[in-house]
Amino acid sequence: MPDSALSENEFVAALRGLEPRYWGAHPFHRRLHGGDLGKEELRAWAANRWYYQRRLPQKDAAIISNCDVTAIRRRWLDRIVYHDGRTEGEGGAERWLRLCEAVGLTRAEVLDERHVVPGVRFAVDAYVDFARTRPWQEAVASGLTEMFSGHLMRRRVSDMLASYPWISDSDLAYFTNRIGAVSGEGQEALDVVVRYCRTREQQDRAVAALSFKCDVLWSMLDAIDLAAKG
Ligand SMILES: O=C(O)c1cc(C(=O)O)c2c(n1)C(=O)C(=O)c1cc(C(=O)O)[nH]c1-2
Numbered sequence: 001m002p003d004s005a006l007s008e009n010e011f012v013a014a015l016r017g018l019e020p021r022y023w024g025a026h027p028f029h030r031r032l033h034g035g036d037l038g039k040e041e042l043r044a045w046a047a048n049r050w051y052y053q054r055r056l057p058q059k060d061a062a063i064i065s066n067c068d069v070t071a072i073r074r075r076w077l078d079r080i081v082y083h084d085g086r087t088e089g090e091g092g093a094e095r096w097l098r099l100c101e102a103v104g105l106t107r108a109e110v111l112d113e114r115h116v117v118p119g120v121r122f123a124v125d126a127y128v129d130f131a132r133t134r135p136w137q138e139a140v141a142s143g144l145t146e147m148f149s150g151h152l153m154r155r156r157v158s159d160m161l162a163s164y165p166w167i168s169d170s171d172l173a174y175f176t177n178r179i180g181a182v183s184g185e186g187q188e189a190l191d192v193v194v195r196y197c198r199t200r201e202q203q204d205r206a207v208a209a210l211s212f213k214c215d216v217l218w219s220m221l222d223a224i225d226l227a228a229k230g
Pocket residue numbers: 056142143144145146148149152153178
């Protein structure tokens with residue numbers, strides 16, 4: 001007999017229960033937030049995370065291409081536009097590039113990805129590949145780390161402003177803008193996962209997908225940490 005499905009509350013609790021594995025607790029993030037990073041380390045962080053930022057729209061496009069529900073495709077399209085912008089010079093990716101410039105990187109060295117280390121490329125590519133090859137419901141579940149990110153980003157803005165005096169409010173526009181978007185998107189994704197993962201097997205796969213994503217993010221910071229130590 002297959003295990004019976006979890007109630008909605010139990011399912012959500014199982015997903016939220018993964019928060020201790022979220023990258024908010026990673027030693028590199030602790031040092032970033034504690035003001036303990038030197039300029040070179042901040043540059044390594046920004047240039048490597050660029051690779052994550054630039055691949056996100058491709059991950060969302062993979063979800064769209066696998067999804068047969070019109071309303072969800074329509075909603076995920078907004079995520080692509082959010083990052084790519086509607087025209088040159090707009091969007092989340094552009095705001096991330098401005099943050100890179102604020103920490104002392106040139107646009108050219110970010111865009112040619114010379115600083116991206118193999119571990120980051122490998123982890124981010126695995127995330128995109130997951131979205132391409134797994135059922136769209138699992139790919140949406142893997143994005144639920146966003147549920148945990150609002151609080152972390154809010155803290156990041158205040159911690160970075162307090163700890164790195166040469167970084168200004170406008171340099172952190174990526175995060176201030178994202179904080180507003182993420183609580184809505186996180187809830188939206190959670191609603192979709194709860195609605196479309198009904199059997200115990202689907203629920204277990206959704207929890208496994210979120211666990212996989214926690215590993216992706218954690219591995220990125222492991223690789224950045226190692227690279228930043230030089
Ligand atoms: O700064 C952060 O800590 C953080 C975390 C995450 C996340 O948890 O995946 C995302 C973001 N930021 C973010 O800015 C973002 O656009 C984003 C999209 C996604 C996703 O998986 O679709 N995660 C995140």
